[in-house]
Amino acid sequence: MDLNLAGKTAAIVGGATGIGKATCQVLAAEGCKVAVLDKDIAAAEAVANEIKGKAVQVDITSFDNVNAAFAKVAEDLGPVNILVFADGKYDTYGTVMQTGVETWDAEIAYTLNGCFHCIRAVGPMMKANKWGRIIVLSNRAVSSGAYGQSAHIAAMGGLFGLTKTAALEYARANVTCNIILPGLVDTPSYQALPEAVQEMLVKKGLSKRLQAPEEIANSIAFLCSDYAKGITGAEFDVTMGNELFVF
Amino acid sequence: MDLKLAGKTALVTGGARGIGKSVAECLSGEGANVAIFDILADAAEETAQAIRDAGKKSCCLPGKLV
Secondary structure: OOOOOOOOEEEEEOOOOHHHHHHHHHHHHOOOEEEEEEOOHHHHHHHHHHHOOEEEEOOOOOHHHHHHHHHHHHHHHOOOOEEEEOOOOOOOOEOOOOOOHHHHHHHHHHHHHHHHHHHHHHHHHHHHHOOEEEEEEOOHHHOOOOOOEHHHHHHHHHHHHHHHHHHHHHHHHOEEEEEEEEOOEOOHHHHOOOHHHHHHHHHHOOOOOOEOHHHHHHHHHHHHOHHHOOOOOOEEEEOOOOOOOOO | OOOOOOOOEEEEEOOOOHHHHHHHHHHHHOOOEEEEEEOOHHHHHHHHHHHHHOOOOEEEEEOOOO
8 A cells, every 4th residue: 555655744753762763764664754853863863864864853842943843844855744743751750649830830841832832833834735644642541541640641631632623623724633542662761661560561451562663653654644534633542452441 | 555465355244335345445456355245246246356357356245244
């Protein structure tokens, strides 16, 4: 199946590691011109070199910075056709009562505001082109809650509302916006968890295994294609059924 | 993107026409062998024949699901 993505400009936010990195690789293999956007420019450059893409440093907490980063992408690779938001903070663990206001604010400022800045910045380019794809990575636990991750899951829940609203508002411009809910994926943020927690999470799941980042990236690539033009405002559980009832 | 469906056998119920027919054609295009199961025997055979004419494997299974 030819996804017809050759020549499209794809900007992957959080593209230096994990699912974002795998998405850069998969979309580059499909012929996209890929911009690897990340706060860690050295890691972004490593990915960009590998796929002959372009690395751009970005501080997603600043709208001006995001706007400038996407303008740079547009200048070098052409207007952004595809935005994949694969970023988030993964160091704000704590129950509601353990979470300080500063920690909370930092998570929201990074993940939720960051995603808004990105969607806001690419909107005019996609609308002008009458074609666009926005894929946002959220979390399956937004509907169930996740013990000790109040700030992170709250931000991830915010991404839901934001993406669905963008889907409504951009639909007439032929811009689709969808949400991917990954499962337990072998990424640096997973590897950073304490070993006991990793073990518990794998055991708890239905499949008893970790997913490779490419598994998520392939779903993203499909949503970017014209085959998925009828899909917008939807969320996709790519957890291998990990959240289904098991006994 | 290679969906790696070559050589897989797909059974498409209601595959004679409409969305089912499109599903059968799409899977066939990806290299799958397609069995068309439908109550509309003539239309099912027509769809299967068209797939065979395109050089792919397909057969027709007229029948009721209930």
